[in-house]
Amino acid sequence: MSTVSIDKSEILEQVVPAGTWNADPHHSRIDFAVKHMMISTIRGTFPDVAATLEGGPAPQLAGSVEIGSVTTGDENRDAHLVAPDFFDAVRFPKATFTATLVEPTRVVGELTIKGVTREIELEAAFSGPNTDPWGNERIGLELTGELNRHDYGVSWNAPLPGGGVLVDDTIKVFASFSFVREA
């Protein structure tokens, strides 16, 4: 009898070749979505993102976002989001993530928001490597997941007249990175 075992480290070496890969800030962002008034969806973005991927058989991934860069397309809402009611950006200017496990379709790591660190598991999709028109080698990474904002103390809310609350507990997260191989 023969068995076929899949060595993930071999696959990972193909999707994330050895070397240091830095997120291109112009082609990387972290988006989020949350139910509003129980019926509709508000989407927002943290455009100021930094992330580094160390390739090889056991890739390492770490990154951060500038909380103050959040935008949801409404100046008043954005001002409220960075205020102490929500993220308290003056005290906690960055959210950070450090992966503890990187697999071809799954990334697990420690996410810190507002000074609170919790483990989160994200679905992962790597793509590339591919070469851009200027000769840089690039890898794409899409991460998706969900978190409960109350786990991180981002807990402002308002009751609705008919029951329920204005802002849902569950936040969907969509991160998109274009990593460039360090020269």
Place this chain on the structure above:
Amino acid sequence: MRVLGISGSLRHDSYNTRLLEAAAELAPAGVELEVYGGLSTIPPYDADLDALGDPAAVAELKRLVGGADAVLIATPEYNASIPGQLKNALDWISRPIKENPLRNLPTAVVGASTGAYGGVWAQAELRKVLGILGARVVEGEVAVPHADQQFDENGRFGHEEIRAQLSELLDDLVAAAGPIAQAA
């Protein structure tokens, strides 16, 4: 450390102003609590006026708030909410929202009323408004009921229990202002 006290009542013998004066007496060493007296001079908020720049009274209030390490607001309760003139002043202060001087500023809310509950609804409304403005709203409330019966034999406002609560809230407010004041 400088704390700016704002009374939501314009009445000369306002219980809420008396409450702030009691707070000034109780302020910890090294903390100066100045009570703002210009609320009645703030014009009605008007976006046309706003576009021309802050009226002098508004500029002065913003300067006082901006120069304070913390703010303590005492509000009466009118029709289950905060007085219009106090809300009006906060609306002026809030403009523009991202640069308003209350942003991240430690702020506490107290209140006195002649009713049995001490204006807890108005205080809750005020906390909500301050949170939206981006203030660092300190938890804890001092709700003074039956304010007309709060004078002792020397005419001093606030019975012992109220003064103890006020002292505790001031300590929390000063503690919230500490690290920020040092970082600034």
